[in-house]
Amino acid sequence: MTLDDLRVFVAVCRAGSLSAVARDLSCTQSAVTQHVKRLERQPRGVVPTHAGRVLEAAASEGLVGLELALRRLRDLADGESGTVRVATGATTVRHFMSDAVVTFRQRHPKVNLEFRTKSSSRACFDALADSDLDLAWITLGRPVRGIEQRPVVELPWVLAVRAGDPLADRASLDAACADLGVRFSFDTSVADWDTALLLAELGVGRAVVPALPGLPVPGDGALRLIPLPSLCPLPVGWAVRRWDALSPPTRAFADLVESYRRDGARP
Structure with missing residues (x-):
């Protein structure tokens, strides 16, 4: 299988429809069919076999790692440029990141910052898994497969x-x-x-x-x-797919936010 084969395979497993994936990829349904011969056709859409589910899980994890590695290689080749993409809540930048944003722009003028508003931590996890986002600011909770969580501060x-x-x-x-x-x-x-x-x-x-x-x-x-000291503090912090695969500018922005929130002073 090629990387394109794996991408199409995972997309069909998630969508459950050959025609929907064909529309998304702007190709014919027969072309998509060739990538998913291991799948069983059922009256309502397309359902993977048990073996297909095993392959889907492995392919999803492998694609995430490969895409992160390719992006990191591009960032290294470009030097201090590129884009840091962050998923946040509606008020996150104002309360947690405003000072870090100013400092980051001064230190990394060639790097773009892109913020995407999400309505919940669950939505942030889904966005990390399914898009090109680098970081997500979340309320920490139970472990999520394929996502690493890092606490930054506890809010009373x-x-x-x-x-x-x-x-x-x-x-x-x-x-x-x-x-x-x-x-x-x-x-x-x-x-x-x-x-x-x-x-x-x-x-x-x-x-x-x-x-x-x-x-x-x-x-x-x-x-x-x-x-309200009797209530347990609310832990908030970062979620990423893999810390060791983040580009240098992305790590720098995450570290800046942590420094401001933990120290309460300009780093």
């Missing part, structure tokens, strides 16, 4: 309330809730932490959020942030 939790809220000046949240008869309910959903903080600041409700970099604790102005 806080309760965000509007100044003047009965809970704003209470030292003990549990005791305050009992005294005031406060019960928490969930009647508003948000997509990111900044939106939750804004709604709390507007007095629309209260929000339990991580203490994001740049937010003072316990808080001042129209917003109050009450520490």
